[in-house]
Amino acid sequence: MGVLPPAPETGFIGRSRDLLALERLLCGAGTSPRYAVIRGQGGEGKTALAVEFARWLVRSQQIQRVAFVSVESNGNAAAVLFALCQQLLVNDSATLTDANKALQALERALKEQTTLLVIDNMESVLLPPYLAVSTPDALTEDAARELQAILNLCAKLNAIADTRLLFTSREALPSPFAHAKHLRELKHLALSDAVELVEKSLRQY
Numbered sequence: 001m002g003v004l005p006p007a008p009e010t011g012f013i014g015r016s017r018d019l020l021a022l023e024r025l026l027c028g029a030g031t032s033p034r035y036a037v038i039r040g041q042g043g044e045g046k047t048a049l050a051v052e053f054a055r056w057l058v059r060s061q062q063i064q065r066v067a068f069v070s071v072e073s074n075g076n077a078a079a080v081l082f083a084l085c086q087q088l089l090v091n092d093s094a095t096l097t098d099a100n101k102a103l104q105a106l107e108r109a110l111k112e113q114t115t116l117l118v119i120d121n122m123e124s125v126l127l128p129p130y131l132a133v134s135t136p137d138a139l140t141e142d143a144a145r146e147l148q149a150i151l152n153l154c155a156k157l158n159a160i161a162d163t164r165l166l167f168t169s170r171e172a173l174p175s176p177f178a179h180a181k182h183l184r185e186l187k188h189l190a191l192s193d194a195v196e197l198v199e200k201s202l203r204q205y
Helices: 016-027 046-059 077-088 093-097 099-112 129-134 141-158 191-203
Strands: 035-039 065-070 115-120 164-169 183-185
Touching: 016 035, 016 046, 016 164, 016 183, 035 046, 046 065, 046 115, 046 164, 065 077, 077 093, 077 099, 077 115, 077 141, 099 141, 115 141, 141 164
Parallel strands: 035 164, 035 183, 065 115, 115 164
Antiparallel strands: none
């Protein structure tokens, strides 16, 4: 199932509407391209939701495989590519030293099995809104180039067979992942869910 972060010690609580909304975006008939962006503030549970959704799709046999990459620790396209290859390619270590071979092998793997790619913490390579508006050139030339390379890689992979992409980010993503209909804004937990979370958290101590 790829290298997914562990489930919360309290278990996954609430967010049933978000799970269903993501399922419609990524598994609904006629939905194209098949990607979704979970957007919310830090600590809202974006990563936990993405991981629970990924596990749910595998359990329900709607997809066959999942791979998870955090852009916070893999901040360029090559690192993202190799991280995906490490999870999805079996006994093919030669590809991990050559980007072109890695991409070709990954493309073959994605054609063979329905896969969800979770790209976490995209805000790590994006400008915060106040800078994006006032000083859009604040990204260095190298950083802007790497951001575009990551977006291009994701778009290329998203177009292969039945591959789906799920991003998490504090900030809005640029084109080609900027369509509002693919965005799921994360709100605060419902009061009853928040109370349950606090109660379960307290039991851990």
